[in-house]
Amino acid sequence: MYLPAVLNLLQASLSSLTGLLEFGLPASVSPHDFDGFATLSPYHDRAHVPGVAADLPSDCSVDQVMLLHRHGSRGPEWEDKYIQKLVETLDNFSQVIHRAHLPPNLRFLKDGYESDLVPHELTVVGRRQLFDHGVDFALQYPSLSTSVVLSSPVQRVVDSSHYFGHGFFGGDVGKVEFVTVDELDVPVNWITPWKSCSKYSEAKGHAAASAWRSKYVPTITQRLSRQLGFQLSDDDTQGALYACPYDLAAHNESPWCDAFHNHELRSLEYEYDLLMDRISGRMSENDPGPILGSVYVNKLIERFTNATGDAKELYLEFGHDTSILLVLSALGLNKDRTLLPEDHIRTHRKFRTSEQTPFAARMVWEKFSCEKSFRGPQIRLLLNSATYPLTTCQKSLKDREFGSCSVKEFIGANEFSLNVHYGDETWNTTCVD
Numbered sequence: 001m002y003l004p005a006v007l008n009l010l011q012a013s014l015s016s017l018t019g020l021l022e023f024g025l026p027a028s029v030s031p032h033d034f035d036g037f038a039t040l041s042p043y044h045d046r047a048h049v050p051g052v053a054a055d056l057p058s059d060c061s062v063d064q065v066m067l068l069h070r071h072g073s074r075g076p077e078w079e080d081k082y083i084q085k086l087v088e089t090l091d092n093f094s095q096v097i098h099r100a101h102l103p104p105n106l107r108f109l110k111d112g113y114e115s116d117l118v119p120h121e122l123t124v125v126g127r128r129q130l131f132d133h134g135v136d137f138a139l140q141y142p143s144l145s146t147s148v149v150l151s152s153p154v155q156r157v158v159d160s161s162h163y164f165g166h167g168f169f170g171g172d173v174g175k176v177e178f179v180t181v182d183e184l185d186v187p188v189n190w191i192t193p194w195k196s197c198s199k200y201s202e203a204k205g206h207a208a209a210s211a212w213r214s215k216y217v218p219t220i221t222q223r224l225s226r227q228l229g230f231q232l233s234d235d236d237t238q239g240a241l242y243a244c245p246y247d248l249a250a251h252n253e254s255p256w257c258d259a260f261h262n263h264e265l266r267s268l269e270y271e272y273d274l275l276m277d278r279i280s281g282r283m284s285e286n287d288p289g290p291i292l293g294s295v296y297v298n299k300l301i302e303r304f305t306n307a308t309g310d311a312k313e314l315y316l317e318f319g320h321d322t323s324i325l326l327v328l329s330a331l332g333l334n335k336d337r338t339l340l341p342e343d344h345i346r347t348h349r350k351f352r353t354s355e356q357t358p359f360a361a362r363m364v365w366e367k368f369s370c371e372k373s374f375r376g377p378q379i380r381l382l383l384n385s386a387t388y389p390l391t392t393c394q395k396s397l398k399d400r401e402f403g404s405c406s407v408k409e410f411i412g413a414n415e416f417s418l419n420v421h422y423g424d425e426t427w428n429t430t431c432v433d
């Protein structure tokens, strides 16, 4: 149980070492060893938190579950133009590349590099992630079911919900009603709450990512240009960096991943963490993050307390990385004490989307009750299969042992969210111009 953490530490210190001792040949990484591509990471389980039990005591049973699932691996979005430009540049210089003496990790370029990525869409790899997760879920909760699946209206998310549905419901999937949030009659929904917040913007995130890029990309451009024998632009380098995780997302392999040092890929990871940290927001910055995340937290409390008298035993809901990050933000569970810097990597940070929201990330909220171990209904969060300790509402040693807390304490710890209502003063200050 402690091993993964030790290995991670070891890996981290090795990679910072290779960063210091830069001797020409890249310490190349196999994509199979490296899954730290932030929100572009292929799905992988989180490591268990040392000291937190993986399973509930045997006298407890889970009686209600809310799943919030990110769509699976997809094609590029704004990054596509960089990858296309790289392809064009390499094509223009194919004669130079043909004559050049390339190091082994760049020799694949002799055969040319083409890209067939389909922007925005769920990939075959993504399709499998969701089907597998549907199967996993059925095995994990054999006694829970529902007749409704809810998702964001974006096509890759709708597709993801269907592939999950095939895994989970099997042949009965045809009887299930698939609904998208825009069909709900609510002023704000808990999967894409930013749609009801006109001041919400991703501009701060892109500005921070861009500031960080200007620190780390030019050095890589110099190195690659030297190795290839012609001048690349920083845009081309960005294309090459993005090609690595996006090839993995589409094909499970990429020749580009071996073209980079481990510490360069860590910089790419940090670029996306900065982007998402600024987007999903923090209370101290007066950002919409926690306000928007409160919509889900309030839904969670409403359902787990059966406040409306019509709560179901199971909710299967599908959204985006931001959908999940906003919830962690409102709960104060991934917030670093000070803002992540834009000029160097903060290695020790709570905000780490490689762990929190890889493609096909699964956030599972369990309500459980026990004969002896706990008194009253309890809550536990499983994020990507490992308990995410609810540090903000834990009271007893038992709470810490299982990473859980009572529904009562959970409610007490989330007064901030409970006091936010769509269209009230707090909401309007943050969301309305």
Ligand SMILES: *[C@@H]1O[C@H](CO)[C@@H](O)[C@H](O)[C@H]1NC(C)=O
Binding pocket: 085, 088, 089, 092
């Ligand atoms: C590739 O060459 C064409 C024709 O000379 C030129 O128009 C284009 O801008 C070049 N593309 C890049 C990315 O350098």
Ligand SMILES: *[C@@H]1O[C@H](CO)[C@@H](O)[C@H](O)[C@H]1NC(C)=O
Binding pocket: 064, 306, 309, 310, 311, 312, 313
């Ligand atoms: C919520 O309350 C209603 C009415 O008492 C009940 O029928 C339903 O089963 C409850 N839901 C859950 C999840 O306990």
Ligand SMILES: *[C@@H]1O[C@H](CO)[C@@H](O)[C@H](O)[C@H]1NC(C)=O
Binding pocket: 423, 424, 425, 428, 432
């Ligand atoms: C918030 O804004 C909405 C829309 O502009 C408005 O109808 C509502 O009265 C405002 N709420 C408060 C508390 O001012």
